[in-house]
Amino acid sequence: MNRHLREILFILLALPGLSMAMEALDDRELGEVSGAGVGFFLDDFFYDQGSASAQVSGLKDSQGNALTIDLERAYIKGDGSQRGALDTPAQVGTPLHPFTLKVVSGAAAPTLPSGTQALQLTTPTWDDPLNDTHQYGLWSYYQGCLYGEAGCTNPTQAQVAIDTELSSLETTRNALLARYQSVGFLTLKSGIDQDMLLVEQRRTQVSTETTDVQATYGTMQTRYAAAPATADLFYAKPAFGQKYGCGNICINAAARAYNTSVDSYQTQLSELAAAQKALGEAWSVQRHGYSLNQRATDFDEFSSLCGAPTAESPTCVVGRIQKTKDNRNSVVLVATSLQNGGTRVKGLDVGVEATFSLPSTAYSVDGNGNIIKGATTTRSDFFSINLEGFTLNGAYLNLWGDSTGLQGEASLQMYTDKLVIGTCRNCTDANRLVAKNLYFDINLGQASLQPLNFSVLGDGELRLSLPSVTWNNHQAFYQQVPKSNISVGNLSMGGVDLGSQVVRGMRVDYLEVRTVNLPR
């Protein structure tokens, strides 16, 4: 054997070893793999529509007339631009906190179904309390006023507000604890459970009686329709629900049958009333000096404040009180940072001013008091939206495709110091809608349980949908599908303060949005 042949043989012998090294990566290992992506940010940026004229068209009003929106002015500038008047440059992202676009799987997108990779777009993300939108958004809701404006220079105002809320919750909890201290919460629960058996029994009775009433009412309706205009020569047809004067001795069979049905209906009605009364009594059963109704309400309230009790003297480590305490920690962190002179990364000023033309019909009243339709003219309306200090930090969008189409999940973290909506061209904020400290924490879709699906149907209609919760996944669904929150520190309209507004814990059970080409 010459030397070359020997070498080839060695290589061949070594090959199985090589192929063994090429084993498939398991899920855990794949979870670590994340493709390199692109980062980007904008420096010294502004956009101004300037002298250009722009239009959005293709929309139609209810009469089928084309509706054109003239965009008179549009801008994206840095915070402090005085609603676009100054060319304040904006810094959108920084070298270490850029927007990123990359392919992710595993730990970078933990909700994705196993083995799926997604295209992920993230906005600049910070962890410090002032720039973490969750924490700052929470603080700003409790603060109410726009920090830095006249009369709003004390960042601990939010702390005072959340302390007040917390103390009110704790007062309620303490009152409940004191009320049932001698009884114990497990005993309270078992008492409620026992008394609820009677309630359930009587509820069933009420439901049976309700069905009976509906059935006899139906019979009465049918027989009333078949009953004669006059029975036994003298007795005219009575109003529905009333009986013929001949009572149970009517000779006319249809009239007699109708009269009987009225009696049956009345009997069932009184049986239903009796069942409802009995149900009311079941709710009033006393134990430990309190009615069942009171005890059940108290127990539910305590569970919501502190979590479901697991001992006679329960702890309070979950529930709304704990949640508020956790929130308080965030509020304090933000307030302390601001007191120490911390500043936020500046946001954007974004604005659009538009006019749109609508047909307007004049109506008048003539000499006889009749309303007369006059000529239809075109009316031009003005509309403006301005955002001040807008940030989208900490948001992400994951997109991937599977057998059902283009799927996605998104978390939008929109915060703005001020949102001003106006319908008057020459007026001040006193005549506009002004929302301060506005925070939209909108979560749409969850990759495994409720992916956001986007598709275009065969007829060219666009469809956006979130699949509904199912019986099989409802437990995981309500635990894992993220909720959405909207909070406004202060809302004022026409100069009148409406105070703070909050919507917490929204979750979309089912959503389907479709475009429809209306025949016009």
Add this chain to the structure above:
Amino acid sequence: MRSTYLGFALLLMAGPVLAELRPLAEDELQGISGQAGLSISASLNFAANPAQTRCPGGCGTRVAIQPANSSGFIVLDNIQGTFGFEGLSFDIVTIDSGYNGEGAAFNESAMRLGLTDASFNNARVTLAGSNSATSGGVGFQQTDLLTYQINGDVRINGNLYLFATP
């Protein structure tokens, strides 16, 4: 004879000059930023095709995208008009300072796109959903959602930095 001396002297000088053409070290390279790159000026005209009678005056360019496993297409239709800009710059820079200290910590190269004012001449685009990638024909269906039109000069300022992330 004099020119021979001169040539000889130049040759002697050329030695040290060549020696200066050594590669720059990493730390020296980092000190260099903002070298002149490309400057792009363009005017792009999307003309209407009068043969397509579906749109008044003919249809412009059409871009159709079919999302995964969808039967239909999302369409940017009837793109028309002129879009122009002057002096869009393009270069590679090293970010190693500024940004409240983030620049020094970042210390990497990035592609910089210097944005500039743009002008539009009756530019328009229609966003629509359609059952076909190509326009017209038998059974063609399309729902136009909205049309955006712009005419005139807009002011754009700023730099877009693009770089690789791990």
